Amino acid sequence: DAGITQSPRHKVTETGTPVTLRCHQTENHRYMYWYRQDPGHGLRLIHYSYGVKDTDKGEVSDGYSVSRSKTEDFLLTLESATSSQTSVYFCAISAGWGRDQETQYFGPGTRLLVL
């Protein structure tokens, strides 16, 4: 998985509780992404980061926040989890943009169940 780890790999939580997912990379890549994957929707971008402390929203950012204080770590926080956020969350990294730089490599995923 291209030097990408995600933690936890599985989590069950209750509605209304905060949840933080962590993505850690050892590739020193500039860009990091958080996606969620749901049946019938494929992968949808939640937030991404283009450098330390530089982040931007994706397609489905409502209810999520992110932080990146170090190149290697990208955190995704659900401030108050809802059942609609039950999903599989994937982190991805890329070196940059432009040919041969923009390929995204994915982590193993985190399965989140919100009861």
Add this chain to the structure above:
Amino acid sequence: QKEVEQDPGPLSVPEGAIVSLNCTYSNSAFQYFMWYRQYSRKGPELLMYTYSSGNKEDGRFTAQVDKSSKYISLFIRDSQPSDSATYLCAMKEEYGNKLVFGAGTILRVKS
């Protein structure tokens, strides 16, 4: 209408068959086209990557892009049971790094 359309399948074929997987898209600005393979309970892994139009071959896999029709294909020759997975197409514009994914096609190769 979704920006990228992909038949979810499942597509079931016998071992040794030629498999054709397809995506259509609506954004004419897409220039990078990728195919990812995802095994059950794993992260997607990049299979093929094509810039602009044309064909690209890698072993048993061939990717085709027809920008005039906004249609991309992935062909798998001599399919094997180990090819059973979900195949996701993805694409992006020339500048920027936001990938847009299809919903994925489930492929089952029967031995």
